[in-house]
Amino acid sequence: MPIPMRQGARIGWYLFAQKKLHRREKFPLIVELEPLFACNLKCNGCGKIQQPHDLLAQRMPVERALAAIEEAGAPMVSLAGGEPLMHPQIDVMVNELVKRKKYVYLCTNAELVRKRWDKFNFKPSPYFAFTIHIDGLQERHDESVAKQGVFDEAIEAIKFLKEKGFRVTTNSTFFNTDTPQNIIDVMNFLNDEVKVDQMMISPAYAYEKAPDQDHFLGVTETRELFSKAFAGGNRKRWRLNHSPLFLDFLEGKIDFECTAWGIPSYSLLGWQKPCYLMADGYVKTYKELIEKTDWSKYGRGRDERCNNCMAHCGYEPTAVLATMGSIKESLRALREQG
Numbered sequence: 001m002p003i004p005m006r007q008g009a010r011i012g013w014y015l016f017a018q019k020k021l022h023r024r025e026k027f028p029l030i031v032e033l034e035p036l037f038a039c040n041l042k043c044n045g046c047g048k049i050q051q052p053h054d055l056l057a058q059r060m061p062v063e064r065a066l067a068a069i070e071e072a073g074a075p076m077v078s079l080a081g082g083e084p085l086m087h088p089q090i091d092v093m094v095n096e097l098v099k100r101k102k103y104v105y106l107c108t109n110a111e112l113v114r115k116r117w118d119k120f121n122f123k124p125s126p127y128f129a130f131t132i133h134i135d136g137l138q139e140r141h142d143e144s145v146a147k148q149g150v151f152d153e154a155i156e157a158i159k160f161l162k163e164k165g166f167r168v169t170t171n172s173t174f175f176n177t178d179t180p181q182n183i184i185d186v187m188n189f190l191n192d193e194v195k196v197d198q199m200m201i202s203p204a205y206a207y208e209k210a211p212d213q214d215h216f217l218g219v220t221e222t223r224e225l226f227s228k229a230f231a232g233g234n235r236k237r238w239r240l241n242h243s244p245l246f247l248d249f250l251e252g253k254i255d256f257e258c259t260a261w262g263i264p265s266y267s268l269l270g271w272q273k274p275c276y277l278m279a280d281g282y283v284k285t286y287k288e289l290i291e292k293t294d295w296s297k298y299g300r301g302r303d304e305r306c307n308n309c310m311a312h313c314g315y316e317p318t319a320v321l322a323t324m325g326s327i328k329e330s331l332r333a334l335r336e337q338g
Helices: 005-021 062-072 090-099 138-145 150-163 180-194 219-229 231-237 244-251 286-292 312-324 327-337
Strands: 030-034 076-079 103-108 128-133 167-174 198-203 265-267 270-274 279-283
Touching: 005 103, 005 312, 030 062, 062 090, 062 265, 062 286, 076 090, 090 103, 128 150, 138 150, 138 180, 150 167, 150 180, 167 180, 180 198, 180 219, 180 231, 198 219, 198 312, 219 231, 219 244, 244 312, 244 327, 270 286, 279 286, 312 327
Parallel strands: 030 076, 030 265, 076 103, 103 128, 128 167, 167 198
Antiparallel strands: 265 270, 270 279
16 A cells, blocks of 8 residues: 555655755655653563663653754654653644654554543644554564553554544564464454554564564564565555565565665664664764764674664665666556555
8 A cells, every 4th residue: 555645756756856856875764753762661672761761761852853853854754762652742743843744653552642642732634643563463462562451452542543533554563473374463453454544564673672682583584474474465455554675675585785874763862873773872963974874884794783684774765765766666666555
């Protein structure tokens, strides 16, 4: 399924302008904006909440967040964390980004959506979507987030948001404990029964600080898992928010190099080097990130931390750029996502 036509056209023009008009070699497709590290859950595969207590207590001022996004110039923003709904001005941040015609995805575990709804002033907009974290059906998801009842609340939150007119997408991360049938079951459920607008999928990345270090996928495992899950027409039937080439990549039909600069991350600590998943230091400005990071050091065969990574934040930008650079692939993307 496509992203909305208006958004697709906007992103296409942005990419064309960066490559052909401005002749830029490196530019952001989407910024991962983390206005806090605190979270209401302690997911087994997450390394983001393993921060000092004083840092977990901090919340990024709205003005600082907006300035970072304006500097980078990306057309899309993924509001992550931590749990964004623990930020008391997250609605103000969203509404200001929407005013600037940025496409905003608010990533949440959804446990606080209904509990804190009256504290916020979110408004439906073609520029705004909630992205709900769903890693499997009830038992599998609650195990992943280390708390019972979270899956049921997330599904109720999706229904709640859709009734209020919001676009709702999901984000699912898979580990080596998952099977192709696990993926098929949750994707069918979200696609056919819950009827979310779009779904994103990704193999888990081995965060160094994640409590569980034993269940991250290797490259061969990832390819086998997704090729089996996508079989039988599932891939074309599901409303996946990914380019066809990225899905090819997950199946092992094509290989890419990582484009780490395509989805940069900005948090309370600054711009993270080199990407959302690895922390080799921070810089104050986006310009410094691009100009002072030795990008040639990263990727499979160059940094062992990258060897098993197939996460969308590194490889979806590569797939999108490859699509834009090929008439054949551009037409295929229009056909498969249209």
